[in-house]
Amino acid sequence: MKYAYYPGCSLSATGVEFNMSTLALARKLGVELREIPQWNCCGASYSHNRGHLFAIALPARNLALAEREKLEVAVSCAACYNKLKAAREAVKSSPEMKEKINRVLNMEYNATYDVLSSVEVFGKRYGLDNISARVTKPLTGLRVASYYGCLLVRPPQLAMDDQENPSSIDDIIGALGGTAVDWSHKVECCGAFHSTYNSKAGFHVIGDILAAAAESGADCITVACPLCMLNLDMRQANVNRQRKTKYKIPIFYFTELMGLAMGILPKELGIQKHFVNPGPLLRAKALA
Amino acid sequence: MGSKTVKKSNLVNISTLFTESRSFVAMVRQESGVDEKDCYQCGKCSAGCPLAFDMDYMPREIMRMLQLGMVDDILHSHTIWLCSHCITCYSRCPRSVDLPRIMDTLRLEAIKRGHAPEKQIKLFGDLFLWSVRQFGRVFEMGLIMGFNLKSGQFFKDIMLGPAMLLNRKISLLPHKIADGGAVKEIFDRTKEMEREGGHS
Ligand code: SF4
Ligand code: SF4
Numbered sequence: 001m002k003y004a005y006y007p008g009c010s011l012s013a014t015g016v017e018f019n020m021s022t023l024a025l026a027r028k029l030g031v032e033l034r035e036i037p038q039w040n041c042c043g044a045s046y047s048h049n050r051g052h053l054f055a056i057a058l059p060a061r062n063l064a065l066a067e068r069e070k071l072e073v074a075v076s077c078a079a080c081y082n083k084l085k086a087a088r089e090a091v092k093s094s095p096e097m098k099e100k101i102n103r104v105l106n107m108e109y110n111a112t113y114d115v116l117s118s119v120e121v122f123g124k125r126y127g128l129d130n131i132s133a134r135v136t137k138p139l140t141g142l143r144v145a146s147y148y149g150c151l152l153v154r155p156p157q158l159a160m161d162d163q164e165n166p167s168s169i170d171d172i173i174g175a176l177g178g179t180a181v182d183w184s185h186k187v188e189c190c191g192a193f194h195s196t197y198n199s200k201a202g203f204h205v206i207g208d209i210l211a212a213a214a215e216s217g218a219d220c221i222t223v224a225c226p227l228c229m230l231n232l233d234m235r236q237a238n239v240n241r242q243r244k245t246k247y248k249i250p251i252f253y254f255t256e257l258m259g260l261a262m263g264i265l266p267k268e269l270g271i272q273k274h275f276v277n278p279g280p281l282l283r284a285k286a287l288a
Numbered sequence: 289m290g291s292k293t294v295k296k297s298n299l300v301n302i303s304t305l306f307t308e309s310r311s312f313v314a315m316v317r318q319e320s321g322v323d324e325k326d327c328y329q330c331g332k333c334s335a336g337c338p339l340a341f342d343m344d345y346m347p348r349e350i351m352r353m354l355q356l357g358m359v360d361d362i363l364h365s366h367t368i369w370l371c372s373h374c375i376t377c378y379s380r381c382p383r384s385v386d387l388p389r390i391m392d393t394l395r396l397e398a399i400k401r402g403h404a405p406e407k408q409i410k411l412f413g414d415l416f417l418w419s420v421r422q423f424g425r426v427f428e429m430g431l432i433m434g435f436n437l438k439s440g441q442f443f444k445d446i447m448l449g450p451a452m453l454l455n456r457k458i459s460l461l462p463h464k465i466a467d468g469g470a471v472k473e474i475f476d477r478t479k480e481m482e483r484e485g486g487h488s
Contacts, residue, residue: 013428038465040424045373046416048392054478061470104477154375163379189338189374197408201342
């Protein structure tokens with residue numbers, strides 16, 4: 001299995017452990033991820049402030065670069081996945097848009113190869129049975145709330161799973177020997193950057209997600225987006241201050257949990273970089 | 289209807305306003321590709337919106353105001369800035385109204401006309417795109433620090449700075465990609481094409 005790999009900006013900064021764990025896991029499983037050379041920012045939701053054509057052209061440059069290698073594109077960050085996939089669909093479904101994008105980029109892009117989230121690459125392509133076969137430290141007794149957020153499951157045309165009750169990350173947790181809890185906030189929005197520029201409202205939204213996870217009896221939350229991680233992990237202290245709560249809920253990228261269950265060292269996965277210390281939980285479950 | 293009590297000047301104003309608001313609605317329809325008349329006001333969008341509690345108008349109300357052509361109220365609203373683009377509304381809408389795309393179109397128009405009641409959010413978006421233009425990527429440390437500095441809340445995340453550096457999460461210096469100016473060209477060429485009227 002070989003893919004062009006798009007890390008995205010967050011994965012070289014605040015989400016660096018998502019990059020570390022994705023790459024460590026891929027190495028372990030023999031999935032080849034070739035970083036797209038000189039990739040650029042996908043634009044996130046801010047590219048729309050400069051118009052629709054720009055919002056498609058910016059991510060499309062990366063896809064055009066990957067197409068030269070004749071490879072499908074694997075993306076870990078949920079927001080980047082969404083922007084890249086949207087660009088591919090826009091070009092694929094409209095010859096007029098394709099012509100415009102090729103003109104803007106001054107490159108040929110035909111939308112030939114699909115864009116996949118790393119949840120699909122590992123969970124579907126590599127496969128649950130194969131995952132189970134590689135587990136050396138099962139997540140026995142670990143209750144995990146799988147948090148999908150927005151951009152893996154919306155809008156309907158780009159969703160990689162059910163929009164209201166997705167299960168692909170829960171299935172991976174199951175294959176690792178853990179318990180995926182049933183909970184209410186799987187697909188609620190984390191508020192994105194509201195925690196930075198409109199923090200009272202931002203912390204409120206994050207607080208509701210943490211409260212729902214706590215109520216479900218989960219030991220931890222697993223995510224597939226660096227912004228969800230930043231909000232739930234780094235901003236947990238802010239939520240505790242706002243709500244007078246004492247949450248200490250460890251947050252993991254699903255790739256970190258996969259890596260742990262397959263015996264990759266926490267340090268190699270970047271787990272020591274989290275704000276909420278996962279050490280006590282991992283020791284209690286004999287995972288570190 | 290020919291009533292003698294209505295002054296002529298008022299009639300002129302109303303009809304000018306009416307024309308203006310209809311052309312605004314038509315422009316939004318054209319730019320977003322969404323027909324505002326598709327919305328039948330069920331309110332499902334507002335019910336699921338994660339930021340509704342912080343908005344001045346509910347997402348459903350924005351649709352109604354658009355149907356009625358209430359240009360000024362829409363373009364001065366906080367709602368179009370507070371939308372986090374989570375796509376919950378569109379995903380659940382029984383009429384498949386792409387509300388986030390409408391919000392994008394309205395925000396873009398508000399920017400063009402110089403309205404931005406949510407100054408911080410506007411600033412953040414500007415800095416984000418500035419970074420992409422300069423470096424080809426978003427330099428997160430610069431973005432967060434630059435934002436806090438310019439928005440006058442420099443001390444807000446100051447405690448997070450050392451922790452981030454300690455965790456080696458963010459680098460202090462930006463790294464420019466060797467794209468031969470390709471990203472800058474995307475900025476410039478899309479603008480040119482939109483000016484030519486070749487936008488979609
Ligand atoms: S959910 Fe759709 S149809 Fe219902 S009010 Fe919202 S936009 Fe209109
Ligand atoms: S996309 Fe915007 S308006 Fe729609 S539910 Fe999300 S935040 Fe609300």
